[in-house]
Amino acid sequence: MEDLKLIKGNEAVALAAIRSGCDGYFGYPITPQSEILETLMELRPWETTGMVVLQAESEVASINMVYGGASTGKRVMTSSSSPGISLMAEGISYIAGAGLPCLIVNVQRGGPGLGTIQPSQADYWQAVKGGAHGDFRMIVLAPASVQEMYDFVFDGFDLAFKYRVPVMMLSDGIIGQMMEKVAMGRERPRWSADELGDWCVGVGKNNIITSLELDPQVMEGRNLALQRTYNEIEDNEVRYEEVNTDDAEYVIVAFGSSARIASEAVELARRDGMKVGLLRPITLWPFPYKRLRQLAGSVKRFLVAELNAGQMVEDVRLAVDGCVPVDHCGRMGGMIFSPEDIYEQLKGHGKGI
Amino acid sequence: MEKVYSKPRLLTDAVMHYCPGCSHGTIHKIVAEVIAELGIESSTIGVSPVGCSVFAYKYIDIDWIQAAHGRACAVASAVKRLEPEKMVFTYQGDGDLSAIGTGETIHACNRGENIAVIYVNNAIYGMTGGQMAPTTLVGMKTSTSPGGREVNIHGYPFKVADMVAQLEGVCYVTRQSVHTPASVRKAKKAIRLAFENALAGKGLSFVEVVSSCNSGWKMSPVGANEWMEQNMFPFYKLGDIKV
Numbered sequence: 001m002e003d004l005k006l007i008k009g010n011e012a013v014a015l016a017a018i019r020s021g022c023d024g025y026f027g028y029p030i031t032p033q034s035e036i037l038e039t040l041m042e043l044r045p046w047e048t049t050g051m052v053v054l055q056a057e058s059e060v061a062s063i064n065m066v067y068g069g070a071s072t073g074k075r076v077m078t079s080s081s082s083p084g085i086s087l088m089a090e091g092i093s094y095i096a097g098a099g100l101p102c103l104i105v106n107v108q109r110g111g112p113g114l115g116t117i118q119p120s121q122a123d124y125w126q127a128v129k130g131g132a133h134g135d136f137r138m139i140v141l142a143p144a145s146v147q148e149m150y151d152f153v154f155d156g157f158d159l160a161f162k163y164r165v166p167v168m169m170l171s172d173g174i175i176g177q178m179m180e181k182v183a184m185g186r187e188r189p190r191w192s193a194d195e196l197g198d199w200c201v202g203v204g205k206n207n208i209i210t211s212l213e214l215d216p217q218v219m220e221g222r223n224l225a226l227q228r229t230y231n232e233i234e235d236n237e238v239r240y241e242e243v244n245t246d247d248a249e250y251v252i253v254a255f256g257s258s259a260r261i262a263s264e265a266v267e268l269a270r271r272d273g274m275k276v277g278l279l280r281p282i283t284l285w286p287f288p289y290k291r292l293r294q295l296a297g298s299v300k301r302f303l304v305a306e307l308n309a310g311q312m313v314e315d316v317r318l319a320v321d322g323c324v325p326v327d328h329c330g331r332m333g334g335m336i337f338s339p340e341d342i343y344e345q346l347k348g349h350g351k352g353i
Numbered sequence: 354m355e356k357v358y359s360k361p362r363l364l365t366d367a368v369m370h371y372c373p374g375c376s377h378g379t380i381h382k383i384v385a386e387v388i389a390e391l392g393i394e395s396s397t398i399g400v401s402p403v404g405c406s407v408f409a410y411k412y413i414d415i416d417w418i419q420a421a422h423g424r425a426c427a428v429a430s431a432v433k434r435l436e437p438e439k440m441v442f443t444y445q446g447d448g449d450l451s452a453i454g455t456g457e458t459i460h461a462c463n464r465g466e467n468i469a470v471i472y473v474n475n476a477i478y479g480m481t482g483g484q485m486a487p488t489t490l491v492g493m494k495t496s497t498s499p500g501g502r503e504v505n506i507h508g509y510p511f512k513v514a515d516m517v518a519q520l521e522g523v524c525y526v527t528r529q530s531v532h533t534p535a536s537v538r539k540a541k542k543a544i545r546l547a548f549e550n551a552l553a554g555k556g557l558s559f560v561e562v563v564s565s566c567n568s569g570w571k572m573s574p575v576g577a578n579e580w581m582e583q584n585m586f587p588f589y590k591l592g593d594i595k596v
């Protein structure tokens with residue numbers, strides 16, 4: 001019988017961490033994601049799989065623990081919410097610069113500043129445009145269900161190790177806190193010592209993990225190598241989901257929790273005979289520019305629905321490159337749009353922001 | 354002819370970038386000797402800081418991780434927990450450890466991480482060109498305290514070793530120097546004990562090495578050592594603080 005559990009998104013991340021063979025979790029409490037650390041501490045995986053769980057003194061410490069842990073070639077992760085992710089910026093850049101794999105989960109809340117503990121999607125730019133110093137990228141996975149919060153821990157680690165890059169799961173307070181059924185089928189053990197790579201510390205090879213290089217020519221070479229990796233990721237790892245786009249005259253583009261609301265807006269519109277479809281980017285970077293560009297040849301208008309002041313809409317506009325209008329429907333500060341709000345906006349009666 | 358000295362086995366052939374008279378080279382040498390003498394070169398992971406010793410990884414032939422400025426103790430904590438059989442140590446300057454990295458240092462100490470911390474206190478930011486550090490002595494001139502450190506503006510020099518000695522997770526705290534052959538021998542013993550403690554799982558060992566930075570202090574190497582003896586040692590008293 002299938003192993004189904006009714007759990008919160010945050011609990012799904014904790015369970016997936018243990019069941020995906022994660023070696024170490026390092027984190028600091030912040031709403032709305034504290035259940036991840038709480039669940040791990042409750043489950044005590046160090047007594048079963050041997051996974052290390054440590055409550056750090058800050059997010060700065062957490063991400064640098066992740067940097068150290070990733071240097072050992074093991075599967076390590078952290079989770080936080082918006083202000084905590086901002087504190088991690090330098091560490092994430094070091095991780096990217098040193099070519100280390102790891103998983104970072106951001107269960108977003110509203111900002112700026114201390115903002116609100118209510119959900120938001122206002123960290124899109126921070127996640128997909130680097131969010132820290134230097135030319136680097138993170139693969140960004142946007143779950144739209146509790147199942148995806150579970151699955152993307154596995155996928156996140158796989159991608160991180162395939163390319164040796166940091167991977168971010170960009171969730172939000174809605175999906176982190178909501179309860180849904182999750183199929184817990186996937187499970188795998190932690191790696192044994194001889195399954196580790198040969199590039200890391202601790203494998204007797206006198207390896208050096210560093211992002212530092214003072215010779216500009218060599219440093220440019222390192223940058224170019226990173227860019228080649230990013231190009232390869234762009235070629236191979238774009239993921240998105242489409243609903244009713246075949247005959248669509250209008251396409252809503254939405255990710256994560258917004259995509260759930262937008263799909264109801266699509267149903268409302270279809271009931272009225274309006275040909276509306278939905279494109280949900282699953283990887284926010286790499287972004288489905290190509291597919292959107294294709295759709296721009298057949299649709300009349302795009303509407304980007306996101307819980308922010310207009311962030312992903314810029315990427316959709318880049319993709320569409322002026323071919324057709326791209327509108328935006330957003331709420332901020334923990335407020336959420338309804339399917340009707342999106343539908344009204346689509347019909348051109350919305351207020352916009 | 355009898356061979357009386359040879360380069361420690363684990364020191365690489367890379368030419369050290371340190372200024373003549375700098376303490377870092379000597380401390381690297383004794384760290385390399387301790388690792389070789391304990392026979393743990395294939396199971397030792399060093400964490401280098403941001404500071405003059407950022408390139409420690411070029412000079413001692415073991416596994417290294419270069420940490421962000423101040424975060425070496427957080428990095429080392431995770432490494433040790435994931436690799437409990439390994440010897441893990443950090444090597445940090447006073448700006449790195451006692452300014453930007455105070456939080457990470459104190460919490461690693463307080464958790465009693467089974468690591469060794471080598472803390473090179475030269476009372477100044479060497480790498481960035483001689484700015485004031487939390488450890489800079491009162492009245493000491495630096496590029497950001499050109500008239501000398503003033504207590505009413507900058508507060509007092511920071512004795513981190515005395516502070517971490519109060520923490521239960523810390524098993525050994527000592528303050529050493531490397532300016533004479535005798536002090537080098539003592540410092541080496543201290544570093545060896547710190548490594549042995551970490552390997553035995555006794556908690557965190559903290560070895561401060563009071564050092565000179567003649568270029569940062571704008572003195573000759575000999576003059577810097579004299580100044581250190583006259584000014585640093587009375588404030589940063591040498592010897593064991595917690596055993």
Ligand SMILES: Cc1ncc(C[n+]2csc(CCOP(=O)(O)OP(=O)(O)O)c2C)c(N)n1
Pocket residue numbers: 403404405406422445446447448449450473475477478479480481486566
């Ligand atoms: C986040 C960050 N802030 C500032 C710096 C610049 N910086 C590099 S080394 C250093 C101070 C190093 O001084 P110390 O730790 O005392 O070591 P020393 O060079 O004297 O051995 C500073 C401020 C940096 N690299 N990163």
